[in-house]
Amino acid sequence: MISENGQGDGGATGEGAPPEQLALIRESVRQAKTPRAKPRTWRGAALAGELPVARVLVDKGVLHLDRYFDYAVPAELDADAQPGVRVRVRFGAGRGRVREGRREGGGLIDGFLVERLPESDYSGPLAALAQVVSPEPVLSPELLGLARSVADRYAGSLADVLQLAVPPRNARAEQRPSPAPLPPPGAPQAGSWTRYERGGAFLESLASGGAPRAVWNALPGPAWSEELARAVTATLASGRGALVVVPDGRAAARVDAALTAVLGEGRHALLTADAGPEKRYREWLAVRRGSVRAVVGTRAAMFAPVQDLGLVALWDDGDDSHSEQHAPQPHAREVLLLRAAQDRCGFLLGGWSCTVEGAQLVESGWARPLVAAREQVRRSAPLVRTVGDQDLARDEAARAARLPSLAWQSVREGLRHGPVLVQVPRRGYVPRMACAQCRAAARCRHCSGPLEARDGGALWCGWCGREENAWHCPECGSFRLRAQVVGARRTAEELGRAFPAVAVRTSGREQVLDTVPDTPALVVSTPGAEPVADGGYAAALLLDGWAMLGRPDLRAGEDALRRWIAAAALVRPSGDGGTVVVMAEPTLRPVQALVRWDPVGHAVRELAERAELGFPPVSRMAAVSGTATALTTFLQAVELPREAELLGPVPVPAGPPGRPRRPGAPPPGQEWERMLVRVPPGKGADLAAALKSAQAARMARGGEEAVRVRIDPPDIG
Structure with missing residues (x-):
């Protein structure tokens, strides 16, 4: 039972008790007059002498149950039932559990004991704590306060945050004593x-x-x-x-x-x-x-x-x-x-x-900024050279091979002194295709999936598997194609044929290398999987830079620069011969920031543009996704801040058939839309509170179509 003031009896209704006992329970509830009654349990168990009420956070991630519930503390659990311990309680109607307003089988549910009280705000009988799982206090007041702040900021439930914050219990680990703390060390040298x-x-x-x-x-x-x-x-x-x-x-x-x-x-x-x-x-x-x-x-x-x-x-x-x-x-x-x-x-x-x-x-x-002087940056960074479209057009070698002459020369020179890193934007072997004239991505006419080149040039859809025999670019009308992004494995094969006497290593999702020796070798890696070379790489090639810059995402330029710098930072300084060649248009802002090794300047300019356009992080934003009907109904029920602005809706891509569903993607067979809600600085907390309240009300009613809410979505297209 849950009272009007939000307190609960831990789910005890007396269901399953003898009829005469059940009658006594109902009579006691009707006769309760004071808002602060002495805690009682329907089983009549003896209670703890002091602080007989335990306030419990139950491990239910649904928003309409995101509050504390009061339980009685039996005398035999008095010593172990301390704030911060894990407990098990009965929750829901009788021996069932409530899940978004519907009964679910099962008797006990996990929770955390938040505090002990002398009395409860609820006037009826309280269910007793069923079990103290462990006397180890794992939830401190500081951690509870942090979890509550995170839940409020992201319009989530406290129970969901604590699932992330407190690891699952392991009895053997709890039984082993921790070592005594060591005295503080001395202050280190700079x-x-x-x-x-x-x-x-x-x-x-x-x-x-x-x-x-x-x-x-x-x-x-x-x-x-x-x-x-x-x-x-x-x-x-x-x-x-x-x-x-x-x-x-x-x-x-x-x-x-x-x-x-x-x-x-x-x-x-x-x-x-x-x-x-x-x-x-x-x-x-x-x-x-x-x-x-x-x-x-x-x-x-x-x-x-x-x-x-x-x-x-x-x-x-x-x-x-x-x-x-x-x-x-x-x-x-x-x-x-x-x-x-x-x-x-x-x-x-x-x-x-x-x-x-x-x-x-x-x-x-x-x-405050913590940066080095420009002279120090120049001494530490490698030399960065660029290869743009005009350079490729004038390069005879680039017409017949994937790499221009500058890249081949840098690889050949670097291999004389140590390993060479080759960064490829994607893993695998099959290249995806784009228009050779305007570089628009080649898409399937049936499902809009990406077209891939297989079996000696035949085009196939990477999503539905249909063969494409008569493709032409819908943007410019061209019939010519080029490889959009060639995978790491194919790149490794091509480089292996070009440098047959040199070892070729790959690092990617299937196998990520941690380090490589300081010997001549070609190391082909996807972004984020670059191994560290002993003594640093002699050179690095950053291939298909335009593919990373061309992503339809607000962070495309920032992301590309971050991945390039992460690879280039593993190369020896320019004074030791370290060279980086990036294949991207040199006039673009991220490329110029890499050449100057000025990521801070790039971020400052990006921030200024975001401020003009009202994009995050200058503004706060939330993404709300669901079917068109559910989305409209939900947004009509939300009491948004007066300054809120709605952007959209736009379709939510379902993703390729047969592959794992991405977080936030619609269920199979459903077409979802996404609406963005934007508020100015200082109104983010109000936006999160409004969306959380509306989501909790929707879940309490039950039986409605799913609606997903995400505060600060990482990609907004």
Whole structure:
């Protein structure tokens, strides 16, 4: 039962009890006069003498149940039922469970005990806690407050956020005691931080207990992991904790090794999915218990319960891996910003490139830039050369082969001194096609899927499999085609034939290499999978740059520059002969930013254009998707802020048949539309609250068509 004031009895209605007992229950409910009655249970169990009421958050991710429920604490559970522990309770009608207003089989449901109270706001009888799963308190008030802030920001439920924040329990890990905490280390030397104009001052502020906030444009090369380790060490020297979030396991391993080298063993925890559930939970418990005060990990580590937090750091915030795919889909950058505000700690946003969000933090004055002088940048960066369309047209070699003469010469020269990196925009073998004249993507006439070249030039649709024999470009009428993006495997084969005496290695989704030796070799990689070469690459080729720039996405230019710089940062400095050749039009802004090695300037200009157009991050935006009818009904029910602007609707692509459905894609057989809701700065919280309230009301009614809401969608077309 749920009272009008939102409190509940934990789902106890007396169903299944003897008739005479059920009558007594109903009579007691009718006769309840005061809003604060002494807690009673329908089973008549003996209650705890002090604080007999437990306020519980049940593990139900539906929005209309996103509140606390009161339960009675039996006397036998009094000692273990402490705030923060996991419990099991009965929820829903009788022995059933409620799922969006419908009964679902099952008796018990997991939850977290939030607090103990002397009495309840609900006047009826309370169901008793069924079980304390473990006496280990895993939900601290600080973590609960952070989870609530994240849920409100992303219009999600608190239970969904806690599923991301608290790892599943492992009994063996809980039974093992955590080691005793080590004393704080001494303040570290500045090391390579002296290469940055305010690098030494940043470390000194952390070591003295300050909370500096900086957006760090790291110099190319492998020193970034050691620099992060020194920032963590400086924070630990002040007696506080530190948290570092990186995009993938390879980056986490590098920071882990750097922390071990600077701090020694036993002073930090590594939280990644590769560790396995038991080891990961054991490391997480060591952090929560205060045995370890430094954490490095991937996306889920953004919620790590570090005690007395002094620094939160995020590396490469433009990487897609930082965006959570499970509801409510928070981004690690925004979670760490909330933590920095909540704990009043230091904040470090670092990367070789710079996102528009990072530029906004600096422009607003919330953070300071942490950059190197231009002379230092020139000494650290490789030489970048470009090959545009006019160069290809004049290049006789490029007409018969995929690579122009400049690229071949750079590869040949680089192989004399070490490995050469070749970045290809996509994995695989089959090339997708585009018009040779206007470069519009070649699409299937039946399903609009991408056309691919197979079997000696025959065209096939990559979605429906139909053969295309009479294609012509609907944009310019041309009948000539060219390969839009050639996959990594085919590129490796072509280069292997061109350089038969050189080893060719590939790194991509099937097999991602971590490192390669400092010997002549061709390393063909997709973006994000580039291995680190011992001593750096002698040269790098960035192929098909126009394909990355031509994506119909607001972040296409920023993303392309970030991927190029990530690859070029692995190349030796220009003074050591390091050369990068990018195949893209040299007059384009991202290409010019790469040539000058000026990602900050590119981000600042992008931010200015976004401000003129009213696009994120200057504005706040939400994407609402569903069928046309459901979308219209839902938006009519939402009490949007007065300043809200609706953009759309546009069709939502279903994706290729037979492939896994992307998050937010419509179910099979349904045609969905998407509407964007935009509000000016300062109204994002109101927008999220309005959408969350309307979504909760829709779920409470039940039986309606699905509508998906996502705050701050990563791509808006």
